[in-house]
Amino acid sequence: MAIWNGRVLNLCILWLLVSIVLLNGIDCHSRKKKLPKPCRNLVLYFHDIIYNGKNAGNATSTLVAAPQGANLTIMTGNYHFGDLAVFDDPITVDNNLHSPPVGRAQGFYFYDMKNTFSAWLGFTFVLNSTDYKGTITFGGADPILAKYRDISVVGGTGDFLMARGIATIDTDAYEGDVYFRLRVNITLYECY
Amino acid sequence: MAIWNGRVLNLCILWLLVSIVLLNGIDCHSRKKKLPKPCRNLVLYFHDIIYNGKNAGNATSTLVAAPQGANLTIMTGNYHFGDLAVFDDPITVDNNLHSPPVGRAQGFYFYDMKNTFSAWLGFTFVLNSTDYKGTITFGGADPILAKYRDISVVGGTGDFLMARGIATIDTDAYEGDVYFRLRVNITLYECY
Amino acid sequence: MAIWNGRVLNLCILWLLVSIVLLNGIDCHSRKKKLPKPCRNLVLYFHDIIYNGKNAGNATSTLVAAPQGANLTIMTGNYHFGDLAVFDDPITVDNNLHSPPVGRAQGFYFYDMKNTFSAWLGFTFVLNSTDYKGTITFGGADPILAKYRDISVVGGTGDFLMARGIATIDTDAYEGDVYFRLRVNITLYECY
Numbered sequence: 001m002a003i004w005n006g007r008v009l010n011l012c013i014l015w016l017l018v019s020i021v022l023l024n025g026i027d028c029h030s031r032k033k034k035l036p037k038p039c040r041n042l043v044l045y046f047h048d049i050i051y052n053g054k055n056a057g058n059a060t061s062t063l064v065a066a067p068q069g070a071n072l073t074i075m076t077g078n079y080h081f082g083d084l085a086v087f088d089d090p091i092t093v094d095n096n097l098h099s100p101p102v103g104r105a106q107g108f109y110f111y112d113m114k115n116t117f118s119a120w121l122g123f124t125f126v127l128n129s130t131d132y133k134g135t136i137t138f139g140g141a142d143p144i145l146a147k148y149r150d151i152s153v154v155g156g157t158g159d160f161l162m163a164r165g166i167a168t169i170d171t172d173a174y175e176g177d178v179y180f181r182l183r184v185n186i187t188l189y190e191c192y
Numbered sequence: 193m194a195i196w197n198g199r200v201l202n203l204c205i206l207w208l209l210v211s212i213v214l215l216n217g218i219d220c221h222s223r224k225k226k227l228p229k230p231c232r233n234l235v236l237y238f239h240d241i242i243y244n245g246k247n248a249g250n251a252t253s254t255l256v257a258a259p260q261g262a263n264l265t266i267m268t269g270n271y272h273f274g275d276l277a278v279f280d281d282p283i284t285v286d287n288n289l290h291s292p293p294v295g296r297a298q299g300f301y302f303y304d305m306k307n308t309f310s311a312w313l314g315f316t317f318v319l320n321s322t323d324y325k326g327t328i329t330f331g332g333a334d335p336i337l338a339k340y341r342d343i344s345v346v347g348g349t350g351d352f353l354m355a356r357g358i359a360t361i362d363t364d365a366y367e368g369d370v371y372f373r374l375r376v377n378i379t380l381y382e383c384y
Numbered sequence: 385m386a387i388w389n390g391r392v393l394n395l396c397i398l399w400l401l402v403s404i405v406l407l408n409g410i411d412c413h414s415r416k417k418k419l420p421k422p423c424r425n426l427v428l429y430f431h432d433i434i435y436n437g438k439n440a441g442n443a444t445s446t447l448v449a450a451p452q453g454a455n456l457t458i459m460t461g462n463y464h465f466g467d468l469a470v471f472d473d474p475i476t477v478d479n480n481l482h483s484p485p486v487g488r489a490q491g492f493y494f495y496d497m498k499n500t501f502s503a504w505l506g507f508t509f510v511l512n513s514t515d516y517k518g519t520i521t522f523g524g525a526d527p528i529l530a531k532y533r534d535i536s537v538v539g540g541t542g543d544f545l546m547a548r549g550i551a552t553i554d555t556d557a558y559e560g561d562v563y564f565r566l567r568v569n570i571t572l573y574e575c576y
Contacts, residue, residue: 015207031423035545035576039223051259064274064302065257065449065468067435068456072260082448082470084257084492086274086312088304106304106333107312108276110448112472112490120470120491122314122506124333137332137344139539140521141490141508152521152539152546155331155344155358161227162344162356162381164546166539189546192227231415243451256466256494257449264452276449278466278504280496298496298525299504300468314506316525329524329536347523347536347550353419354536354548354573384419 038165039191042132044125045172046089046105047097047181050075055178061087065110075177079118080111091125095172095181103127109142117144121151125184127159134158136186138167153188164190230357231383234324236317237364238281238297239289239373242267247370253279257302267369271310272303283317287364287373295319301334309336313343317376319351326350328378330359345380356382422549423575426516428509429556430473430489431481431565434459439562445471449494459561463502464495475509479556479565487511493526501528505535509568511543518542520570522551537572548574 051059053073063072065084070076076083086108090101107123118141125136135158140151149169156163165188174180243251245265255264257276262268268275278300282293299315311334316327327350332343341361348355357380366372435443437457447456449468454460460467470492474485491507508521519542524535533553540547549572558564 031421032575037223053260062259062274064259064276067446067448068437081472082446084276084448084468084470086276086302086304088273088306088310106310108302108304110470110492112470112492113488114472118472118490120506120508122312122331124312124331126333126335135333135342135344137346139331139346139506139508139523140541141510141519143510150519150541152519152541154346154521154523154538157332157342157344157358161358166541166545191224229415231417245452254451254466256451256468276468278468278494278496280465280498280502298502300494300496314504314523316504316523318525318527327525327534327536329538331523331538346538349524349534349536349550353550383416 036189038187038189040163040165040186040188042184042186044091044093044102044184044186045095045181046091046125046184047179048087048089049179050085050177052178060089061085076111078114079116080177081114082111084108084110087123091127095183097181102129102132107138112141118142119144132159134160136160136163142169144171153186160188161192162190163188228381230379230381232355232357232378232380234376234378236283236285236294236376236378237287237373238283238317238376239371240279240281241371242277242369244370252281253277270306271308272369273306274303276300276302279315283319287375289373294321294324299330304333310334311336324351326352328352328355334361336363345378352380353384354382355380420573422571422573424547424549424570424572426568426570428475428477428486428568428570429479429565430475430509430568431563432471432473433563434469434561436562444473445469460495462498463500464561465498466495468492468494471507475511479567481565486513486516491522496525502526503528516543518544520544520547526553528555537570544572545576546574547572 049060051062063085067082089105091103091105092099104126109119109121112120121142122139137155138151139154142149150166153163153165168185170183172181172183241252243254255277259274281297283295283297284291296318301311301313304312313334314331316329318327329347330343331346334341342358345355345357360377362375364373364375433444435446447469451466473489475487475489476483488510493503493505496504503526505526506523508519510519521539522535523538526533534550537547537549552569554567556565556567
């Protein structure tokens with residue numbers, strides 16, 4: 001009987017050791033964490049029409065700052081270096097400017113390189129549709145001429161409370177300096 | 193006796209199963225996470241006095257950018273679309289501008305809609321009181337006319353190291369285009 | 385024998401209690417979390433040369449906004465209050481401006497205090513070296529005259545996907561209003 005009991009006891013001790021290993025395995029504070037599976041993916045488009053002095057009616061963005069000597073209705077030479085625009089752009093689920101918007105992309109961008117086209121973006125998707133209610137805020141560098149550019153999701157509210165992840169942007173279309181359309185593929189890794 | 197031992201063994205196996213269920217329950221990498229309880233809540237006020245050309249002495253913010261043709265001492269028409277202000281505002285624990293400040297709200301905002309009042313904010317609470325030492329940085333869209341607006345906490349330092357959460361803002365008072373006071377209810381879900 | 389079995393049973397119950405305590409101990413959702421060990425540390429320098437009307441060739445940043453009446457080639461008095469600059473600065477691993485850059489620091493800063501030198505920064509390290517490929521985005525207040533200032537890491541992509549942490553900045557060197565060099569000590573607490 002003592003042998004039998006010892007065996008049960010041993011099983012318990014074994015389980016104790018197994019448990020400790022398992023507990024370590026799920027440590028939230030390990031040095032390098034396994035990337036979780038994405039918990040949400042959204043693909044949305046937004047459309048930016050820049051004010052050029054003649055399109056006040058349908059412009060959705062305007063230059064508000066630029067280097068010394070610049071006029072705020074004409075993009076500067078020098079790859080627009082220093083031009084800063086504020087925008088309130090419609091968001092659509094497809095690439096048609098005239099589709100019913102599901103929200104607004106609101107924020108700013110500025111051109112920040114002198115030897116190529118590159119920008120820095122800070123903006124928020126304000127979503128208000130049957131599918132999504134809430135905001136996602138983004139920030140980061142946008143090397144415009146690259147086909148795909150990753151920027152950071154830096155926050156979220158509502159359906160996207162404390163969202164974390166990235167957005168992969170590509171320029172779906174553009175017309176000179178007046179119109180561009182960005183396709184934004186948002187991958188979230190933390191959802192509540 | 194063998195029956196008794198089997199019962200103890202069964203209990204251990206049962207416990208093994210229960211443990212596995214519990215371990216899954218706390219998986220850090222599940223697709224949708226349970227919202228943790230808030231770990232910190234702060235309610236603070238900040239006070240913005242916009243420079244209008246005559247109040248240089250007590251103004252705490254100033255327009256620095258605006259669309260073509262605008263003057264930086266007068267808010268533009270068009271719902272101030274494109275006006276960008278930089279600020280360094282006192283933070284108080286109550287709604288009195290003259291209460292001893294517990295820190296400064298520093299950052300920028302710009303008006304970004306042409307058909308209503310709406311802004312985008314990027315700013316930091318620099319707190320330096322007996323209760324709090326550190327910074328909280330916020331970013332996001334602020335649809336001013338809504339009673340309560342949520343913006344994202346995007347970072348923190350010091351007492352608020354890597355803070356995550358949201359702030360619910362409401363306009364506690366305003367006087368024309370020159371003064372406004374925001375009440376900021378900060379809820380943090382991650383504290384170190 | 386019944387006593388022995390009872391003892392084994394008690395051990396299992398004890399272990400159940402111990403397990404529950406341990407499970408609580410690693411709860412990801414506790415109110416205050418233990419700060420994890422840093423998973424990555426980088427020390428990098430970036431170099432800002434501000435356009436002053438005469439250095440168009442090698443300037444890496446330019447004023448694009450300022451209060452009413454200001455000229456964008458001269459910093460304003462009043463501790464530069466309201467001056468907003470856009471930059472694309474080389475990043476080096478040592479303090480030599482002429483070392484081969486490992487990336488670019490791209491973003492903006494503005495001076496936001498009227499009674500001392502203080503700024504607010506939003507920028508991205510775009511790293512593209514053999515060691516690092518990806519971006520880290522930062523935001524926060526920078527009380528320039530303090531020796532060390534902490535700002536928040538608010539996002540990251542590539543090698544720095546969803547990075548979280550802080551950066552401690554110090555002004556390594558400066559020359560009047562035209563050049564400054566910042567040493568950035570980045571500590572990340574979450575790495576994937």
